[in-house]
Amino acid sequence: MSSRAPTLEDVAREAGVSRATVSRVVNGVRNVDPAIQDLVRRAVARTGYAPNRAARSLVTRRTETVALVVSGAGDLSDEAQDAFASRVFSDPFFGRVVAGVTGYLRPRSMYPVLMFAETPEARRDVVAYLRQGRADGALVVSTHAEDALPPLLAEAELPAVLFARPARPLPLSCVDLAHRDGGHLAAERLLARGCRRSVTIAGPLAVAASQERLAGFRRTMARRGHPSVPVAEGAFTLDSGRTAMAALLDEHPDLDGVFAANDLMAQGACEVLRERDRRIPQDVAVVGLDDSSAAVTCRPPLTTVRQPVEQMAAAMARLLDEHIRGDRTEPASEIFAPELVVRDSA
Amino acid sequence: MSSRAPTLEDVAREAGVSRATVSRVVNGVRNVDPAIQDLVRRAVARTGYAPNRAARSLVTRRTETVALVVSGAGDLSDEAQDAFASRVFSDPFFGRVVAGVTGYLRPRSMYPVLMFAETPEARRDVVAYLRQGRADGALVVSTHAEDALPPLLAEAELPAVLFARPARPLPLSCVDLAHRDGGHLAAERLLARGCRRSVTIAGPLAVAASQERLAGFRRTMARRGHPSVPVAEGAFTLDSGRTAMAALLDEHPDLDGVFAANDLMAQGACEVLRERDRRIPQDVAVVGLDDSSAAVTCRPPLTTVRQPVEQMAAAMARLLDEHIRGDRTEPASEIFAPELVVRDSA
């Protein structure tokens, strides 16, 4: 940063043309004589010109930046909030979200701004951030149902796309998994393996996705002659999976199949099953859901229901992009189909 | 977004004062009559005014945004690069970095823009991003030694702070761990437990940190009568820890202590040890390094050398902030002390 950074004006002088011509060359080039284009490009290279984005944003009212918000319903202390960030990222799920989002954004020279919204104050900050035009829109991943952020965004009429349908209908686009079908696939797999005493570790029942996965699983089980399936509620964490599995084993020592509503809980379940000398899958078959890195890491590798998180996240980014550019005015929802991935655990 | 967003001008009219006065009230307030301040504040509330950041940035030449760059030496394909993002985030280490960084930034209404720089092109994009003034500086976390990004940033004289000292000296600030001391602490712990045939799983030896941890471990072992310690090289991943442990066990079936250069590899080592019916810590003591979530998740919970990643990341953000504001002109390096955390594995 020795002297002043070169401006359009400088390049124009260097090339012997007007500022507007340089601007046209640098951007989408409408009608510029090829010879002059070349002249300008050389001048840009010579001066090392980099367009000032603030100036551009001021007139275009675009920043080419989107917020990636990880949001919860909670009202945590500052301390708990810092822990929140690392907890969030310890779940392989978010890595996949980030991968999917950046996969779409990067080719467009857009980058996500990472924000956490675990307190009312933080949620206000997110809205303020967008209203100040520091980002063009928000991609919201909620860790809880009843997340207070989406309604705020809808009310402020800010462009936003949600991962997972909100508890209450909202005029915002979203992507989601066909959770019922996921539960169905898991049930089919356990039944196909001949499991007769299956149990399930559900996700937090306050979350719609958990409810749906459970409902899908139960319905298929019921239709196939197993009207009641023991359920333990978990929290989508490894530890909660362990606890739930232990409880289920205590009550139903003869269980022979487990569907855990995500891979992390399935992994916890596997650990407990092994500690209690159940062979997987010979004695107990285990099916997870997600197909995250945990599924591969797990011993044995998990048979699981794949949630195409990367594609879903990319679709989220695309939807937002369309809203921002005005190519899409009505909210849309894209629902993705789950898919069974067979490994060793079932 | 119904009509136009209110501007300073609108608020000024509403309050019956000049634009400059409103600006003064909204910002750091030089000398404004309290009564007028109140008047203005009310007008701001009434109009729902939110300052346009692009306009402000244009004149202040600040965006109050920093880039958080995860960078590698590689030159990956697009596909591999997408996988890179999720791999990066599956390591609990990065969650802690994010937590530390946001812990410092958020109270200052600053947010990190997430960028990956795994290809030469991506590295150019990062530099371009900063040169366009879309962010005021960069926080760089390299996954490899010989990362090509820091030299680029130094050359362009862009504000940047690194996590870990670069392979070659560079005029950039950085934070780092006293890695040798970490190796030393691990050695002391194993010796104190009476281990006489310790081995170590090193990190990738291309990384300076791995070298240092190994050197510290070896030196202490040598000084205490164990001049040669078997070493296997890992890659800081769970799987590489498993592989290394298996190899070491094959060659030294009577080993009684293991120092793994990070927790993830220690966890892999524990898994293999248990599969081969070694009790931890009775038969083999295991010490990790990091004190990440993996240390707690591991069975048994890991005795480990704590790396204060959150504080280090926060310090990184603070250093960058100081550079940006011009409060600090010379590069500085802050080295943090590791600390032994005793749990069950040693």
Add this chain to the structure above:
DNA sequence: GCTGCCGTATAGAGCGCTCTCCAGATGTCG
């Protein structure tokens, strides 16, 4: 040779904000 067109470059008006400079008001002291 004049008019009318088309295609390309230029001039110039902002975008919304900050900040310097200046005017005016008020207070202080010889």
Add this chain to the structure above:
DNA sequence: CGACATCTGGAGAGCGCTCTATACGGCAGC
């Protein structure tokens, strides 16, 4: 009571860019 320091608010000049309206040059048609 006048000269001067002190404080507050206002006017206005940009920051660097985009984009509309306009000028210009060349060419076809009559």
